Amino acid sequence: MAIFALWVINKAGGLVYQRNFTDGLAPLSSNDALVLAGTLHGIHAITAKLSPTGSSSGCQVIESETFKLHILLTATGTKFVLLTSPAELQAQADSVLRRVYEAYADGVMKNPFQTPEMPIRSEGFDARVGAIVKPA
Amino acid sequence: MAYNNVHPRLSVFSTGSQSSLDYIPSAGTPPPGSAGRQSVTPIPKAGPSKGIYDRPLNKTRNTEVSAAAYAFLFSEMIQYTQKRVHGIGDLEKRLSLLGYRIGTRTLELMIWRNEGNSKNPKRETRLLPVLYVVHTQLWKAIFGKTADAIEKSVENDDEYMIIDNDPPITKYISIPKEMSQLSCSALTAGIVEALLDGLGFPARVTAHSVPKEGFPLRTTILIKLDRSVMEREEALK
Numbered sequence: 001m002a003i004f005a006l007w008v009i010n011k012a013g014g015l016v017y018q019r020n021f022t023d024g025l026a027p028l029s030s031n032d033a034l035v036l037a038g039t040l041h042g043i044h045a046i047t048a049k050l051s052p053t054g055s056s057s058g059c060q061v062i063e064s065e066t067f068k069l070h071i072l073l074t075a076t077g078t079k080f081v082l083l084t085s086p087a088e089l090q091a092q093a094d095s096v097l098r099r100v101y102e103a104y105a106d107g108v109m110k111n112p113f114q115t116p117e118m119p120i121r122s123e124g125f126d127a128r129v130g131a132i133v134k135p136a
Numbered sequence: 137m138a139y140n141n142v143h144p145r146l147s148v149f150s151t152g153s154q155s156s157l158d159y160i161p162s163a164g165t166p167p168p169g170s171a172g173r174q175s176v177t178p179i180p181k182a183g184p185s186k187g188i189y190d191r192p193l194n195k196t197r198n199t200e201v202s203a204a205a206y207a208f209l210f211s212e213m214i215q216y217t218q219k220r221v222h223g224i225g226d227l228e229k230r231l232s233l234l235g236y237r238i239g240t241r242t243l244e245l246m247i248w249r250n251e252g253n254s255k256n257p258k259r260e261t262r263l264l265p266v267l268y269v270v271h272t273q274l275w276k277a278i279f280g281k282t283a284d285a286i287e288k289s290v291e292n293d294d295e296y297m298i299i300d301n302d303p304p305i306t307k308y309i310s311i312p313k314e315m316s317q318l319s320c321s322a323l324t325a326g327i328v329e330a331l332l333d334g335l336g337f338p339a340r341v342t343a344h345s346v347p348k349e350g351f352p353l354r355t356t357i358l359i360k361l362d363r364s365v366m367e368r369e370e371a372l373k
Contacts, residue, residue, distance in 0.1 A: 110207040110308035112214035113315070124310040127352075 003133055004067060004083040006100065010117045011077030013041030017120040021133055025067060025083065040081065044071065061090065072097040096132060103128035197249060200280065207308045214320060224315055228322040235326020242327060243334040246277045263369050266335055270328055271298055278327065279304050294366050298328070298357040306353055319343040321355045328357055338362040
């Protein structure tokens with residue numbers, strides 16, 4: 001039960017926020033992280049079209065032997081991605097992602113010094129995310 | 137340059153008011169817009185000229201504004217201002233000017249609400265009660281709480297500080313490192329300056345962020361009073 005990292009991907013597929021919490025994943029160079037985020041954005045777009053029965057919100061969880069990747073897609077196309085240990089419960093990860101979304105609305109969208117769709121540099125957001133993840 | 141940007145806006149406003157003036161000669165038939173609005177929300181006895189200035193002032197006394205809506209508005213105000221200035225000092229001055237316009241109105245409304253119905257309406261004429269009005273009444277009127285402290289400067293006799301540990305208006309704002317001297321509470325400083333000016337205590341008011349452990353957003357509103365105020369205060373003693 002551990003949260004490894006949090007990514008925020010903007011609606012164009014660019015990685016705008018990346019933060020690691022605990023070791024457990026192989027460290028990524030920032031370039032690799034960007035490529036990975038872009039790839040995930042593409043995969044997500046494909047999975048959204050795969051559903052045989054009408055529209056779909058796209059994939060929400062990707063599981064592997066060593067980690068689990070939870071995705072929250074917002075109405076505006078921003079994606080919040082949480083990397084956790086495989087044992088992490090879906091409901092728990094979802095609640096963390098929802099609270100991160102709230103922190104994003106407060107600390108990023110209401111901050112006049114943040115340009116939309118650009119990398120997030122906001123102390124307020126950092127502090128809020130830290131407070132959400134730490135107790136878990 | 138900046139003023140060139142402002143003028144087209146103003147001309148838009150003036151043509152707008154002109155077109156509404158055009159309706160006056162044909163007063164018998166109300167403008168189409170207001171007739172449409174009446175049919176949507178029937179207000180009893182509301183004539184076509186019923187506007188924001190005709191509503192009872194005390195009705196909104198205890199109503200609250202959505203903090204999120206406010207935060208987005210203030211954020212836009214800062215972004216708008218930032219596009220039209222060079223440097224942080226200029227930005228603070230503009231924000232303070234915006235605050236000044238709020239302050240003059242707040243003072244009028246606050247006095248009207250507090251003293252309007254009292255049998256012996258009074259006006260503060262001494263410095264300390266006026267500072268207390270700022271600390272308590274003004275803060276309550278615009279932020280819904282009192283400020284956390286009033287302090288007198290140790291170095292200068294004519295300087296006072298009003299301290300707010302967690303100002304609601306800058307709650308969501310993270311100042312980037314390269315602008316660390318900026319304090320968006322310049323708006324509040326402008327409001328305070330207008331209030332003091334209106335009460336006859338001319339002063340120069342500035343805002344400074346003074347973080348403290350546990351209160352990262354702690355802000356000091358520094359009031360530097362005009363010499364005339366200090367001289368009068370001395371004479372009244």
